[in-house]
Amino acid sequence: MPNSTVSRAPLVVVADNKTKKFGEANPVLTVTYSGFVNNEGAAQLITLPLIATTAVTSSSAGDYPITAGGAVAANYTFTYTDGTLDHCGCWFCSRLSQRLYP
Numbered sequence: 760m761p762n763s764t765v766s767r768a769p770l771v772v773v774a775d776n777k778t779k780k781f782g783e784a785n786p787v788l789t790v791t792y793s794g795f796v797n798n799e800g801a802a803q804l805i806t807l808p809l810i811a812t813t814a815v816t817s818s819s820a821g822d823y824p825i826t827a828g829g830a831v832a833a834n835y836t837f838t839y840t841d842g843t844l845d846h847c848g849c850w851f852c853s854r855l856s857q858r859l860y861p
Contacts, residue, residue, distance in 0.1 A: 767833075768794060768796050768835050769837075770792060770795065770830075770832070770838070772808050772830060772839050772840070773840040774790055774827045775788070775842050776825070776843050776844075776845070777825065777843075778844070778845045779814075781820060781847045782817075785844070788812060788825055794835070796834075804832045805831040806830055807830060808827040808839070811826055812826070812844045814844050821846055822844070822846070823844040823846060824842075824843065825844050826841050827841075
């Protein structure tokens with residue numbers, strides 16, 4: 760019987776974009792997967808991706824990156840795409856943030 764090699768399937772992990780208003784806690788950060796094969800899903804991951812942002816409750820208004828990484832699976836290779844946390848882009852929130860947290 761000949762030897763065969765099975766390659767890992769590519770899996771794209773996209774950090775979902777989120778929004779929040781000034782003074783609110785960060786929303787729950789999530790990801791979306793693209794590329795699972797054979798009706799598989801996140802349950803096949805040995806380690807789920809870590810999802811993080813640099814924004815905190817007292818961050819100034821603006822856009823902050825949402826990153827994902829570190830997932831592990833026996834049958835997949837990973838590519839990650841960052842998302843964005845839009846922290847209250849309104850003028851009032853921005854001015855309030857600048858006054859409270861100079």
